Amino acid sequence: MLRYLLSQSASLLITMLLVIAMVFFGMRLLPGDPAQIRAGLDATPQQVESTRRALGLDRPLAGQFVAYLGGLLQGDLGRSWRQNQPVTVIIASRLPVTLLLAGCAYLLSLLLGFGLGILAGSLPGSGWDRLVRGYTTVGLSFPEFWIAFLLILVFSVNLGWFPLLGYPADAPLPTRLMHLALPALTLALPRSAQLARLTRALLIGERTADYVRTARSKGLSVLAVTRHITVNTLPGTFPLAALELGGLLTGVIIAEQVFSLPGLGQLLLGAIGARDYAIVQGITLLAILVFTAVNWLADLAQAAADPRIRYS
Amino acid sequence: MRRLPWLGIGLLLLMALAAALGPELWSQDAYRQNYARLYAAPSPENPLGTDNLGRDVLARVLLGGRISLGIALAATLGALALGLVGGLVSGGRGSVADLVLTRLSDALLAFPGFLLVLLVVVILGNGALQTIAALAISGTPLFFRLTRGYARSILATEYVTAAAALGATRARILPRHVLPNLFGPLLVQAASVCAAFLLVEASLSFLGLGVAPPTPTWGNVLQDARAMLTRQPWAALGPGLVLGITALGLQLVSDGLRDRFDPRAR
Numbered sequence: 001m002l003r004y005l006l007s008q009s010a011s012l013l014i015t016m017l018l019v020i021a022m023v024f025f026g027m028r029l030l031p032g033d034p035a036q037i038r039a040g041l042d043a044t045p046q047q048v049e050s051t052r053r054a055l056g057l058d059r060p061l062a063g064q065f066v067a068y069l070g071g072l073l074q075g076d077l078g079r080s081w082r083q084n085q086p087v088t089v090i091i092a093s094r095l096p097v098t099l100l101l102a103g104c105a106y107l108l109s110l111l112l113g114f115g116l117g118i119l120a121g122s123l124p125g126s127g128w129d130r131l132v133r134g135y136t137t138v139g140l141s142f143p144e145f146w147i148a149f150l151l152i153l154v155f156s157v158n159l160g161w162f163p164l165l166g167y168p169a170d171a172p173l174p175t176r177l178m179h180l181a182l183p184a185l186t187l188a189l190p191r192s193a194q195l196a197r198l199t200r201a202l203l204i205g206e207r208t209a210d211y212v213r214t215a216r217s218k219g220l221s222v223l224a225v226t227r228h229i230t231v232n233t234l235p236g237t238f239p240l241a242a243l244e245l246g247g248l249l250t251g252v253i254i255a256e257q258v259f260s261l262p263g264l265g266q267l268l269l270g271a272i273g274a275r276d277y278a279i280v281q282g283i284t285l286l287a288i289l290v291f292t293a294v295n296w297l298a299d300l301a302q303a304a305a306d307p308r309i310r311y312s
Numbered sequence: 313m314r315r316l317p318w319l320g321i322g323l324l325l326l327m328a329l330a331a332a333l334g335p336e337l338w339s340q341d342a343y344r345q346n347y348a349r350l351y352a353a354p355s356p357e358n359p360l361g362t363d364n365l366g367r368d369v370l371a372r373v374l375l376g377g378r379i380s381l382g383i384a385l386a387a388t389l390g391a392l393a394l395g396l397v398g399g400l401v402s403g404g405r406g407s408v409a410d411l412v413l414t415r416l417s418d419a420l421l422a423f424p425g426f427l428l429v430l431l432v433v434v435i436l437g438n439g440a441l442q443t444i445a446a447l448a449i450s451g452t453p454l455f456f457r458l459t460r461g462y463a464r465s466i467l468a469t470e471y472v473t474a475a476a477a478l479g480a481t482r483a484r485i486l487p488r489h490v491l492p493n494l495f496g497p498l499l500v501q502a503a504s505v506c507a508a509f510l511l512v513e514a515s516l517s518f519l520g521l522g523v524a525p526p527t528p529t530w531g532n533v534l535q536d537a538r539a540m541l542t543r544q545p546w547a548a549l550g551p552g553l554v555l556g557i558t559a560l561g562l563q564l565v566s567d568g569l570r571d572r573f574d575p576r577a578r
Contacts, residue, residue, distance in 0.1 A: 011418075018419040029435050137567070141560035143511045145518045146534060146552040149541055157542050164542075250425030254515055258538075269519060272434050284423075284431060291424035 012296065016289075020072070023284050024065055027277045037275060038081045055081070077282035082274055087282035091264065097167060098263035101180050101255065102248050105187035109244060112192035114237075117199025122226040124204050132196055139193025144251055148186040148258040155182060165260045183255040191244045191251075198240050202233040235305040242298035246291040317568020323561030327554070331381050334374030341371060343526060351544050360550040363536045373551050376528035381558070383444050383529070384509040388502050390448030395455020396498065400486050402456075403463045414460070417453035426450070426512045433516060438524045443516060447509050458501055459494060466490045496573030503566035507559040514555055530555045 035052035036043070043051070052058045056067060071078060077087035120132035156164045167179050206212065206229045215225050253265030260266075264283055271279035340358070345365040352362040360369035398417075402410035420428060432446035463486075466472060472489055480488075510530075516522035517531025518538075525532050530551055537547035 014415060015418045015422055018415060019422045022419060023431070026431060026435055031437075137563055138556075138560060141507065141511075141563055142552065142556040143514045143518070143531075143534075145515060146548070146556070149534075149538070149545075149548050149552065152541065153545050246424030248425070250427050250430070253430075253519070257519060272521075280431075280434070284427060287424050287427055288422050292422050 008296070012292065016292065019288055020069065020285060021065065023281055023288075024068060025061070027281050028061065030275070030277060032275050034081055034275075034277065072285070077285070078278040080271075080276055080278050082271075082276040087278050090267065090279060091282055091286065094262065094264050094267045097169070097261055098252050098256070098265065100176070101183055101187075101261065101263060102245075102252055104177070104180055104184035105191075105248055105251070105255075106245060108184055108188035109191035109195060110241065112188060113195025114199055114234075115196075116192065117196035117237075118203065118226070118230055120196065121200040121203025122222070122229070124200075124207075129200075132200065136193040136197040136200075139190050142190075144186055144190060144254045145258050147189055148182070148255065151182045151186055152258075167259075167261045169262065179259075180261075183259045183261060186255050186258070187248060187251045191247060195237065195240060195244060198237055199233070202236045203229055206233050235302045238298040238302040238305075239295070242294045245294050249287045249291060316564050317571075320561040320564025320568060323557055324565065327377060327381065327558045327561065330374060331377035335371070335378060338371055338374055340368035343367065351540055351547070353544070354546055361544065361547050363533070363547055364539060365536075369533065369537075369547055369550065372528040372533050373530070373554055376530045376533050376551070377554065377558075379440065379523065379527065380510060380513055380530040380555070383440055383447070383513050383523075384506050387444045387447035387451065387509050387513075388506040390444065391451030391505065392455050392498060392502055394448065394452040395457075396459050396494070398452070398456045399459025399463055400490065402460050403467060403486075405464075405467075410460075413456065417456045420450065420453045423450075426515065429512055429516065430519075430521065433521050438521065440523050440527075443513060443522055447512060451505050451509065454505060455498065455501060458497055462494050462497060463490050466493055496569065500566055500569045500573060503562050503569060507562035507566070510555065510559050510562070 033048075035048050035055060035057055038055065039048045039051040049058075056064060059067075068078065075088065077091070079086055080090055083090060116132045116135065120129040123129055152164065155161045162182050163179050168175060212225060212229060215228060220228075252263060253268060255261070256263045256265035257269065268280060268283045271277075271283070345367055346362065347365075349358070349362050350364065352358055354361045358368050358370065360373060363369055363372070398413050402413045423431070428450045429446045432449055433442055436442040436445060466489065467485075472485055475485055475489060513522060513529065514531035514534065517529050518535050520535070522531050523529050525536075533551045534548055534555075537544070537551065541548055
């Protein structure tokens with residue numbers, strides 16, 4: 001296991017380096033001269049040159065990359081050319097909304113996904129099963145922003161249960177949660193559909209196992225048998241649950257745009273529009289880091305929970 | 313259950329037909345602005361109403377379907393071709409090519425959700441070709457891993473060993489013994505990837521990073537409808553349903569193919 005962990009970490013490190021290089025050099029392919037942008041359009045060539053030196057952009061690309069890597073190791077994501085602040089500070093100021101939104105959405109998608117999946121998987125062929133199967137197919141067929149449109153129309157406009165748009169950052173938590181309810185539901189619906197689909201399939205596959213027949217024949221109740229099956233199959237959903245979290249990292253961009261929430265997604269879109277590449281790069285790397293770590297943890301958790309999986 | 317894939321095929325044929333013939337048959341122009349009829353409700357003249365510039369929404373949905381479906385299809389084929397070739401070249405043999413391609417694919421898969429598509433579009437710029445390229449790049453690792461995995465297990469089978477013992481070269485084994493076995497799984501994957509691409513393309517357009525307006529795509533039509541969502545909801549409902557039904561058709565076909573090619577997954 002230790003050897004597996006070591007070799008796995010080494011390969012993860014190589015992948016991460018490759019990704020960082022791709023993002024770094026990809027950003028350099030973008031049109032526009034950052035030094036010119038930073039110095040202003042009416043700057044003299046001398047001013048542009050001195051800005052270029054100050055930003056370190058006069059050095060060879062490879063040197064810039066090494067310096068960037070060195071900064072990353074110290075938790076330095078660079079400075080925003082537009083706001084003249086460290087990227088980490090800017091990201092940290094936007095993080096709370098996005099974290100709360102992603103957390104709520106994830107919790108909702110797990111509850112809905114596992115709940116519906118277990119319901120359908122333990123009663124295959126029933127009316128419930130059909131309903132859930134319909135939900136899992138339809139739920140994956142519509143873009144998130146359109147689902148958001150529907151939720152806004154039904155719950156904000158017609159029923160008036162939830163506020164329409166915006167986010168009062170200084171309001172008490174219950175008020176803020178009311179503002180995040182529809183965005184979170186928007187993100188949770190398609191993800192829960194995918195999770196429910198897999199949970200159902202795993203549960204149905206497990207029903208034919210010998211121990212299930214034994215449990216049934218000795219008279220265990222349906223509920224108890226379902227519990228045994230569920231405990232045995234849930235680790236199989238960990239990898240997908242991790243992937244879903246990754247999808248959430250970009251899903252929040254859509255949700256924040258539809259509902260006008262001042263989070264990381266809005267920051268990213270604004271930075272793309274303003275060609276503020278340090279921020280784009282910083283958010284991208286953060287998302288990739290979180291995603292990679294979560295995937296890795298999910299693999300470990302699956303191995304820890306399921307003794308049949310042994311890495312070597 | 314067996315009827316659902318046929319429903320999916322029916323839906324897809326309907327959408328393909330509408331996208332192919334619709335813009336020719338429907339008399340209204342998708343670009344003509346009519347400031348006397350902004351935000352008009354559905355009527356015989358404009359069955360889906362008009363948008364923020366008084367353009368006929370039905371005409372835009374029909375022409376947009378041609379563009380959106382074309383982008384999703386082209387990107388799927390591109391990803392399929394790249395992934396298939398890469399997967400066959402690597403073959404999971406632990407060669408240098410295999411190592412490099414696997415690393416590259418892992419790196420691309422490290423980008424969560426549609427972040428990779430977003431970044432590639434930002435680098436390449438707005439436009440149909442750029443969107444196709446970005447989608448194709450993001451989809452390639454999926455087909456690559458599938459192909460590589462299957463190629464690896466098929467190359468280890470006894471009939472391949474027997475063929476090799478009889479003197480079959482790699483150039484003969486790959487197309488004759490490996491490729492036919494890949495057909496089913498790749499088709500299943502392609503249908504669901506195409507559905508996902510449709511949604512991602514719409515999301516890109518919604519964020520203003522897809523094909524630039526005034527060219528209609530389903531995403532652009534929905535983006536135009538957003539500003540008047542609370543007062544003219546039909547402008548968003550119709551095009552969204554068309555997009556969703558198309559994606560649904562692709563899902564149903566993908567599920568049907570999966571049942572057909574892999575009876576265990578039922």
